[in-house]
Each structure stands twice: as C-alpha cells, then as structure tokens.
Amino acid sequence: MVTHVPAEAQGDERGALLAFIEEQRGGIRRALLGLTAEQAASTPSASELSLSGLLKHVVEVEQSWIARAKQEPPAVQRDESNWGETFRLVGDESVESQLAYWDKVAAETEAYVRSVPSLDDTFPLPPDPWFPPEGRVSVRWVCLHLIRELARHAGHADIIRESLDGATAFQLVNKEQGTNWG
Incomplete structure (x- = not known):
C-alpha cells in the first residue's frame, strides 16, 4: 500500500489525484492490521468512533460520491433514521467484507475518474x-x-x-512492509 506518492509516479493529474486517494486509503487499512473484530469495533478514545465504523463510513462515502458523479443512486441510502449505522458494522458485516467491498469501490472510482472526458465535467449536487x-x-x-x-x-x-x-502509523507501515525504520 502506498505510504508516499513520489512525483514521478503520479503521471498526469488524474493519476496524481488517484494516487493521493490510494495513499489515504492505505492509512485507514493499516490502522486495522492485526486487530480482532472486537478491537476494531471498540471505542478507546473520547470519541464514539471505532476503526471498523470508520472503515464502513469511508467506503460508503467514496461509493456514494462516485455514484452521484455518475448520476446514479448511492448503493446505501442514508437518512436520519439510519445515519448512525454508517459508523458501525451491523448484521453480517465484518472488517474483511468491508475491505473487500472497498477494493471493488476503489476499482470503480479509478475506472470512473480515468473514463470521464474531463476532470472539469460537472454534475448536480443532491437537493440536501x-x-x-x-x-x-x-x-x-x-x-x-x-x-x-x-x-x-x-x-x-x-x-x-x-x-x-x-x-x-510508522510502526504499522513497518509491520505491513516487513521493515524496521522510523
């Protein structure tokens, strides 16, 4: 997973934007390395956020924005009645299933960004x-x-x-890459 985006690896503007998106995805994925489901769902800080909840949230956010850009409905509809579910796993959802779904969403994001005629192309915001x-x-x-x-x-x-x-974060990069620096 990307931990630094070197200038020569960015290519054109689309490549640069996608590389920086992937770099940030990596930080969230690494935060989950080696954790049990219970640890990933726990809320050890003053916040009510958990790592598994953050994972689910960012996957839904990415998918919904790309769907909006394509002028399609998001895969998951959220309103006041179910907004809290975006920050916690429910039913048979797991960290593994969310990571697998994120791989699919990431591929869709890349395909879409690379396929649009121009990054200047616009789409309407929802009437929220x-x-x-x-x-x-x-x-x-x-x-x-x-x-x-x-x-x-x-x-x-x-x-x-x-x-x-x-x-x-540095220790998790080392763990992921099998190195010992930083």
Missing part, C-alpha cells in the same frame, strides 16, 4: 439542505473531496489505533 441550491461540482472537486475525507478519517484512525495498543 447542506448543499447550495442547484449546486454543481466537478469530477476534480470530488477527487479532492475524497482526499480530504479520507485524510481526516485516516488521522482519526491513527489516534484510535494508538489508543488501542500503542501502535503508531
């Missing part, structure tokens, strides 16, 4: 009260928004993981 009326955003905006969303939650994941067992 927190969006400007008749607002539109570009595919570039969606990519930047996903980077921001993932980075914010990768930071949350770092804090939660360190609160669980003391493992820092």
Whole structure:
C-alpha cells in the first residue's frame, strides 16, 4: 500500500489525484492490521468512533460520491433514521467484507475518474439542505473531496489505533512492509 506518492509516479493529474486517494486509503487499512473484530469495533478514545465504523463510513462515502458523479443512486441510502449505522458494522458485516467491498469501490472510482472526458465535467449536487441550491461540482472537486475525507478519517484512525495498543502509523507501515525504520 502506498505510504508516499513520489512525483514521478503520479503521471498526469488524474493519476496524481488517484494516487493521493490510494495513499489515504492505505492509512485507514493499516490502522486495522492485526486487530480482532472486537478491537476494531471498540471505542478507546473520547470519541464514539471505532476503526471498523470508520472503515464502513469511508467506503460508503467514496461509493456514494462516485455514484452521484455518475448520476446514479448511492448503493446505501442514508437518512436520519439510519445515519448512525454508517459508523458501525451491523448484521453480517465484518472488517474483511468491508475491505473487500472497498477494493471493488476503489476499482470503480479509478475506472470512473480515468473514463470521464474531463476532470472539469460537472454534475448536480443532491437537493440536501447542506448543499447550495442547484449546486454543481466537478469530477476534480470530488477527487479532492475524497482526499480530504479520507485524510481526516485516516488521522482519526491513527489516534484510535494508538489508543488501542500503542501502535503508531510508522510502526504499522513497518509491520505491513516487513521493515524496521522510523
């Protein structure tokens, strides 16, 4: 998983945006390395956030924004009655199933971003009260928004993981890569 995006690996703007999205996905995935389902679902900090809940949330967010960009309905419809379920696993959901789903969503994101004629192409925002009326955003905006969303939650994941067992982001990179630096 990407831990640094070197300039020469970015290629064009689409490649750069996708590489930075993947870099932030990696931070969240690494925070889950070696944890039991109980640890992933626990809330060891002052927040009610858990690692498994953050995972589910970022997967749903990414999928829903790409669906909006394609002008399709999100796979999961959320409203006030089920909004809390976006931050916790329910039913037969597991960390493993969410990670597998995220791989699928990530592939769909990449295919979509690479297929649009222009990153300047726009689409309408939903008529939700927190969006400007008749607002539109570009595919570039969606990519930047996903980077921001993932980075914010990768930071949350770092804090939660360190609160669980003391493992820092650098230690998790070492564990993932089988190295011993930092």
